[in-house]
Amino acid sequence: MTTIDAELRGRAEAVIPGGMYGHMDVRAFGDAHPQFMAGGDGCRITDVDGRTFLDFMCGWGPIVLGHRHPRVQEAVAAQQALGDCLNGGSPPMVELAELLVGTVAHADWAMLAKNGTDATTTCVTIARAATGRRRVLTARGAYHGAAPWCTPRDAGVLPEDRAHLRHFEYNDLDSLRAAVADAGDDLAAVVVCPFRHDLRRDQEPPDPAFAKGVRELCDATGAALVLDDVRAGFRLDLAGSWEPLGIRPDLSAWSKAIANGHALAAVTGSDRFRAGAERIYTTGSFWYSAAAMAAAIATITELRDTDALARIERAGTRLRAGLDAQARAHGFEVVQTGPVQMPVLRFAGDEDFALTRAWTDEAARRGVYLHPWHNWFMSAAHGDADIDDALERTDDAFAALARR
Amino acid sequence: MTTIDAELRGRAEAVIPGGMYGHMDVRAFGDAHPQFMAGGDGCRITDVDGRTFLDFMCGWGPIVLGHRHPRVQEAVAAQQALGDCLNGGSPPMVELAELLVGTVAHADWAMLAKNGTDATTTCVTIARAATGRRRVLTARGAYHGAAPWCTPRDAGVLPEDRAHLRHFEYNDLDSLRAAVADAGDDLAAVVVCPFRHDLRRDQEPPDPAFAKGVRELCDATGAALVLDDVRAGFRLDLAGSWEPLGIRPDLSAWSKAIANGHALAAVTGSDRFRAGAERIYTTGSFWYSAAAMAAAIATITELRDTDALARIERAGTRLRAGLDAQARAHGFEVVQTGPVQMPVLRFAGDEDFALTRAWTDEAARRGVYLHPWHNWFMSAAHGDADIDDALERTDDAFAALARR
Known part of the structure; x- marks a missing residue:
């Protein structure tokens, strides 16, 4: 058949x-x-x-407006008619960064990349650069990408890739408190998804008290609250998926729906982590390509204005x-x-x-x-x-x- | 002005x-x-x-045929008129993998990704999965991407990210022999660029005796010879940048020129490393997108047939x-x-x-x-x-x- x-x-x-x-x-x-x-x-x-x-x-996930949405495809075609992969940035790069800063509640700045994994990894690297600390906490079972430090299958991955990674239970503030205490003065970041969307289990909304507790523990320790909005971002709330709870992260990772199917990822951050973002080195051959950024501008604008x-x-x-x-x-x-x-x-x-x-x-x-x-x-x-x-x-x- | x-x-x-x-x-x-x-x-x-x-x-690097090359742009537009980011692979994915296997001398299989860093990291992960070993050798000063294990600036990066990374001097077989000996029975891969193209120094062609020695040392130890052809690939020799020397790698990383500016990367490998490639888990939201693969088919075909x-x-x-x-x-x-x-x-x-x-x-x-x-x-x-x-x-x- x-x-x-x-x-x-x-x-x-x-x-x-x-x-x-x-x-x-x-x-x-x-x-x-x-x-x-x-x-x-x-x-x-x-x-x-x-x-x-x-x-x-x-x-x-990427298709948030529908496949081949005319407004997005026209924006891509118009940019491709000018050029895409050039030497340097392009007007859409600045416009998109401004749009993200104007749309995402916590964002004072933005960086662009290609993969969700690029974005989560960059958040962790910025958090470590900014704090000078090593320990990173994620919820047990949460997916944050497919690089050695986070990929869910351990073939080819070494214990050292996760040497300073520890876990808490999603929505369990006591388990987070214990993990934070265990980190002592070495806590760089708590990385958390806006809701629990692990494979093969019921999804769970964030307990508002848990989200508030994450913020307070990060504030108390100086660690970065990293919201992994790669999967949920631009589908629930353009200002950020924890904005309805009134909780703002320090760093957010975005990808998937950001450009309605065109390859793009982003990190947004607050001013407190700007210097850390300036100190790290991460880049990619296509991270500056203009067409996907034009797609993102069209996508976010369409989501915002309709x-x-x-x-x-x-x-x-x-x-x-x-x-x-x-x-x-x-x-x-x-x-x-x-x-x-x-x-x-x-x-x-x-x-x-x-x-x-x-x-x-x-x-x-x-x-x-x-x-x-x-x-x-x-x-x-x-x-x-x-x-x-x-x-x-x-x-x-x-x-x-x-x-x- | x-x-x-x-x-x-x-x-x-x-x-x-x-x-x-x-x-x-x-x-x-x-x-x-x-x-x-x-x-x-x-x-x-x-x-x-x-x-x-x-x-x-x-x-x-990406622009190998010229900006907005008509044949490539037409292939992209034709695929985008059908769909790009779908659920699953697409005919261009299989066609591109077949084209890579038919073009790249050592290749029995191919995987697609988005960044050159995706490709080099995947090669290392496959080598470790296939060999069950940890040590990876790279030439001192060589650039293999911008992930924590290889990025040239250490802000936000931990010693553990490079715990099993050691260096040799490019074109210096004695230094490579010493690094191989030091690895003992734990050598997973030697990662090498086809020629020395480090920043701020004269570029050096590969000494044929060095390239032959890399191959022999990998054969003797069972380690993977990983050719990082991200920067040079598809500009010098379509069969692989060491093919003129008669040296074939086990795994190659490709990106940049593969699709004349469209975001794509690839890993090619020999059958010896196919099982390792099957065991690892790496993926990305846009790794299966069809338009960039159509661009790569057009680019490689144009390079091959003209x-x-x-x-x-x-x-x-x-x-x-x-x-x-x-x-x-x-x-x-x-x-x-x-x-x-x-x-x-x-x-x-x-x-x-x-x-x-x-x-x-x-x-x-x-x-x-x-x-x-x-x-x-x-x-x-x-x-x-x-x-x-x-x-x-x-x-x-x-x-x-x-x-x-």
Whole structure:
């Protein structure tokens, strides 16, 4: 049935380690998901065999306005018609830094890069340069990138890469207090995601008292509060994902949705960490390229000046309510967690995710692209009719599961 | 005179640490180079004040066919019209991996990433995963990227980040033998550039006996020979920059020129290291994006099927001969080193590069973009008339220096 996908998988097996690597290896989570995609349009993607899917992964986050959003694509084309990878910065670099400083509540300055991992690593390096300390604390199980200091698999990674990395439990202030105490006068940074979005577990909103406690402990010790907003940034609150809690970080890492799919990452920081940022050396051949910055300006401006964020929330709310009703109607108990803009669903009691995966497989067979244990991503291109279209298909997926 | 550049520098000072960071901070090497560029076309770039320069930095390497090369831009536009950042790979990913395996002599497989640093770091991680060993050797002073394990400035970096990194002297087989012996049975990799292209020193071609010795020592110990072809790759020899020497690495890191300015990096490897590559976990949000891969296919195909590499060499040869004659005519002794495709010039005896920098400043004032102590990059867009245009201006720059 999916002959081109199968053919490409075979060819990839020969020339790509394992046929695919990283988070895009669909064999890790689906039997019915295509491995190779031909294109995308709005909230729909089409695989190499011409099958179209309602897309609820959005390129795993970057697509926040919808695939090939005209305003973003026009900005990219206009910049590419001038030049992209030049010697030095370009006007969009300054404009984007100003836009980030004007949009992100804690930001006094910004640096640009390419990967989320570039951004989290740069935050840690700045924190160490600024404080002269070594210890970094992250929540156990949290994902902060795929460099040796943070990658979730330890092949090829040395204990020394994490020599000064320690962990606390997300939303557990006592465990953070203990980790801070253990660091003594050597605490450089606490790195934390705006909510708990670890793989294979229910997502958890931040306990406001926990967020407040993180800020207070960083203030008391002089450590940097680093908010890893790579996954959630520009989807929940443009001012920063902890802004609704009134908690401002010292440094934030951004990527994914910042440029609606164009390769970009950013670090924003407060003036207290500006000198540290000036002292470190980090760079990349394409970190100054103008087209992705033009894309980011168009994306953030569109998010700021339209009801895009409200539409994302509306779409997520509609999807969650619909899935909840469908599950009950078919006799299933499901647990839906996370902000509706980045939802995930599991079947209650489904410890090994077998049932959840069977359902996301059935959904994929019916043209709905979902993930069984990683959060999904909603975009502003998901209108009511699109959600209803998806729900018609997921209802059928629940029915198929009920028939088993 | 350069009011827009000055205005942008002032604005950048407020919102970007230090006003600019990394290798694109022109204040580190020039008084007359613009900081902010408006665009590029072929071998020329234009700054924000409308001044046009013959470009001999080529975006610091990426631009190998010339700015906005039509074949590359058309490939990018065609892919962007379908989709770029999707869920999974795309046909260009498989095609590019096949093209790399068919083009790069040692390559049995390929992985794609975004930064040169991604590629060198991935090579080291694969080597450690495959060998189960820790020690990595690099040439003293060589640049392999800007992550904590390799960045040239130590602010924010810990000794543990380099706990198992040791050095040898480039082209000095005895020093390499000593470093290999010191590693004992813990040697994971020798990471080496195809020629010595360190900052602020004459470039040195690889001694063939040294390259052969690196290969033999890696064979004898089971360590990976990692060729860092990020800077030189796709400009000298498409099969790999050590292919003319008959020396094949186990792993190679590529970026810069691979996609004529579009953000991409690659690791290629031999079958011996395929299992190691399968075991590690590294990924990035934009590592699977299709447009940059389409750009790479167009770039490598153009380099392979046309006389582009010959034109690059011809341009470099013409420039070097012209500069040599000019220097002599004006009573200066200059030292030109490196392959003509990646040349650099210094004034003899100019220990602090003051005279060299004065000359590159004079050249910049006359519309020729050169660097005083980092190698330049030639492109296939540099025709005879362009080189002659540049030489007319550099002659004037030598004359200005002679008048002082």
